[in-house]
Amino acid sequence: LKRKYLEGVAAAGDEAALEDLRLAALGKKGEISLKMRELGQMTPEQRQTTGAALNLLKDEIDAALRGKKAALADAALDERLRAEWLDVTLPGRPRRMGTIHPVSQVTEEVTAIFADMGFAVAEGPQIESDWFNFDALNIPPEHPARQEHDTFFMARAEGDDRPPHVLRTHTSPVQIRAMAAQGAPIRVIAPGRVYRMDMDQTHTPMFHQVEGLAIDRDISMANLKWVLEEFCRTYFEVPEVELRFRASHFPFTEPSAEVDIRCSWEGGQLKIGQGDSWMEILGSGMVHPKVLSAAGVDPAEWQGFAFGMGIDRIAMLKYGIPDLRAFFESDLRWLRHYGFSA
Ligand code: PHE
Secondary structure, three states: OHHHHHHHHHHOOOHHHHHHHHHHHHOOOOHHHHHHHHHHHOOHHHHHHHHHHHHHHHHHHHHHHHHHHHHHHHHHHHHHHHHOOOOOOOOOOOOOOOEEOHHHHHHHHHHHHHHHOOOEEOOOOOEEOHHHHOHHHOOOOOOOHHHHOOOOEOOOOOOOOOOOOEEOOOOOHHHHHHHHHHOOOEEEEEEEEEEOOOOEOOEOOEEEEEEEEEEEOOOOHHHHHHHHHHHHHHHHOOOOOOEEEEEEEEOOEEEEEEEEEEEEEEOOEEEEOOOOEEEEEEEEEEEOHHHHHHOOOOOOOOEEEEEEEEHHHHHHHHHOOOOHHHHHOOOHHHHHHHOEEO
16 A cells, blocks of 8 residues: 555656545545544554554655655746746847937037027918018019929819918928017027928928027128137038139129138048038028018017028038938938948
C-alpha cells in the first residue's frame, strides 16, 4: 500500500492527479481511512501496532503529497520565469523623432530676428476678401496687377454678385488689417501662407511670405535699408551683406524697389555676401498714401515702409535646397534630411 501511493505521488504530473491520490488514500472513503475504521474490531494489541503503522503511513503519504505539490509549484514558477525572461540591461530600441520642417524653422528664425528689432507678429486669414487682398492695397478691379496674381477665387452662391473671396495672393492684406486694428505708429511682421496658380521648380500653388510694416512720423527708405541689411546679416550669418535696391512698381508702395542680395555660385554652392551675382529676395517700398487712408491711418501725419519676402525662397538659399516643390511633398526621407531636430 505504501509503495503504491508513494510511487503514485512521485509520478503525478499535476495538482489534479495529486488530489485524486489524496482522496483514494486519505479521503473519507479512502483506502487508509477504511483500514482505520477496521481498528475497532481488533484486539487491543493488534490495534496498537496496526494503528501506529497506519498513522505512520498516513503521515508519510501526506508528507509526500505536500512535498510533490510544492515541487510542482516550483517547476511551474521556473517554467514561467524561463518563458517570460527579460533582459532589462539591453539598450532600448531607438525611436524615430519627428523633425521641424525647414519652413517652420525659417519662420521662427525670421520672427526672432525681427522681434529683436521691435517688430510684433500680426496675422490675417488665408481666405481673404477681394477688398483686403486688392482694393485696399490700391489695386482696383480693372488694375492689370490683378492678372499678374494668378488668383484662386472662392465660389459664390448663385445670385450673389459680390466679388468672390480669394485665397490671399500675398501677405500684404495683413498690412491693412494690422493698421486698421492698431493704428499708427506700428511695427509688425506677418508670416503666413499665400496662394497663386503657378507650378514649376521654383513655384508651388501654396507658398510662404513674410510681410514687414513700419509706420511712424518720419520713417524713410533709409530705415528700410538698415532693417533689411541687419536682417540679412543675422539670417545668413555673414559679417557683411550688400543689398541692391532696383526701382520697381507695386500699386501699394511709392516709391517701390525690388531688393537683390550680392552672392556667388562657387562649384554649384551659393555664397551670400560676396561675389558677382545678385539674387532677388524681396519687394518693398514706402507705403502708398491711399493704402494708409484705406486702413484709417492719416497719410498727412504718418508714413513708413513695407516689404514682402518669400520664406521658402530664403530657406532654399540658406540651407541649399534645390527644388521648392519638395517642400510640400511630405516625403519622409526628404524631411529627415532637411528637417531640424526639435
Ligand atoms: N506683396 C508683394 C508681392 O507679393 C510684395 C511686397 C510687399 C512689395 C510689400 C512691396 C511691399 O509680390
